[in-house]
Amino acid sequence: MNARRARVRLAVVVAAPADLAYDPYDEAIDLDPHGIWRRLRDEAPLYYHEQYDFYALSRFADVMTASLDWQTYSSARGTVLELIDTTPPSAVSDDSSDVFGMMIFMDPPGHDDLRRLVSRAFTPRRVAALEDRTRALCARFLDPHRDGHGFDYVEDFAAKIPAMLIGALLGVPAEDQDQLRIWGDLLMRFEPDGISPEKLDAITSLNAYLADMVTDRQRHPRDDMVSDLLAAELTREDGSTRRLGFDEVMAFFTLLQLAGSETTARLLGWGAVLLARHPDQRAKLVATPELVPNAVEELLRYEAPSPIQARFVTRDVEWHGQTVPACSKLALLTGSAGRDERAFADADTFDVERDFDRHLTFGYGVHFCLGASLARLEGRIVLEETLARFPRWDVDETAVEMARTSTVRGPVHVPVTL
Ligand code: HEM
Secondary structure (H helix, E strand, O other), X not given: OOHHHHHHHHHHHOOOOOOOXXXXXXXXXXXXXXXXXXXXXXXXXXXXXXXXXXXXXXXXXXXHHHXXXXXXXXXXXXXXXXXXXXXXXXXXXXOOOOOOOOHHHOOOOHHHHXXXXXXXXXXXXXXXXXXXXXXXXXXXXXXXXXOOOEEEOHHHHHOHHHHHHHHHHHOOOHHHHHHHHHHHHHHHOOOOOOOOHHHHHHHXXXXXXHHHHHHHHHHOOOOOHHHHHHHOEEEOOOOOEEEOOHHHHHHHHHHHHHHHHHHHHHHHHHHHHHHXXXXXXXXHHHHOHHHHHHHHHHHHHHOOOOOOEEEEEOOOEEEOOEEEOOOOEEEEOHHHHOOOOOOOOOOOOOOOOOOOOOOOOOOOHHHOOOOHHHHHHHHHHHHHHHHHHOOOOEEOHHHOEEOOOOOOOOEEEXXXXX
């Protein structure tokens, strides 16, 4: 039986309760998906969405198991649900795993070679050196509001920081870093009715900018990551070495700029919303700043900025007594995993003192977030600097606006009153 016919048959077998429908593109669900995710975990731990033809795992243990098995759950066709092509490999002329040129969309061994290389450029020295710059940026964007009545915490402050830091690491001049974020946000925007001229323009401008910069560093290397990537040597399986090509450096540059900006901005936005919603927790952080690193982990667990990682299933697999046929799409709901009562006591309680040693919000296995240490540093410093200036604030949650992308979830506008 071919894969497509098998899926049609299974669509009947993997039946969720009639009133349980999880549509990842539904804006109303996206506002608060936790009720539906809880029902998926309890009532349909292997869920199948017939219209969009994808399966979903929502329990912590299942998401972790699948994340570790990259042979079965491949990233080589992308990790964005709507972009994965489910044509069987036999019907694809070239199934080599570098269609996007980005390591996040590759499987080992190609992925590992690139990851090793970029890990060398992404040194602890470079990340640690950003601490002072992060504090200086916080002062620059927060101090003007000290005597004011309020501001947009994300738009006026938090969204700028991650893009400026990753930009600084890569070597983007300070005056251009915010523009790259604006283009990047547009590029990530989910547009169900076709790509808008505004988004197209942003993609073209971003590409042209990055290409100019890579060309410049080819001619004039500096002390930055783009220059490091151009100079780095990749060791092939046979032991020979080669340099990254122009397109490969461009792919890295784009990946790091995008992956490093939007997700972290959403984390910081969640911080402002959740701490206003839980003033008792905020008061604990003001009184005991040493709790801040744990509060960052709790924020990540409680509201995952990147709650869905999609995979292409390479062989028939069993989940909860049902078969997922080869060539299916599978969504790993890391956002749901963070609220799984099977893994976390009182999972729906936001507790900055929670005692836990892991969550899946940075992914798991070979694709574990490369920027996790940077995101953690940003989360910690931004919270410390915010709380030091503003021990209390309110958020009008009716005015909070959420990101409209299919991969990232979190606030883009958070009006705070002081
Ligand atoms: C709160 C902030 C962040 C969150 C929630 C987050 C989340 C994730 C997740 C879930 C993955 C795994 C994707 C998968 O399994 O398909 C990932 C991978 C990745 N992240 Fe992050 N990320 C964050 C910040 C950053 C930052 C600051 C950078 C900056 C460089 C970054 C760069 C990357 C890269 C390059 C990968 C691909 C790693 C690989 O394929 O080996 N991320 N991230």
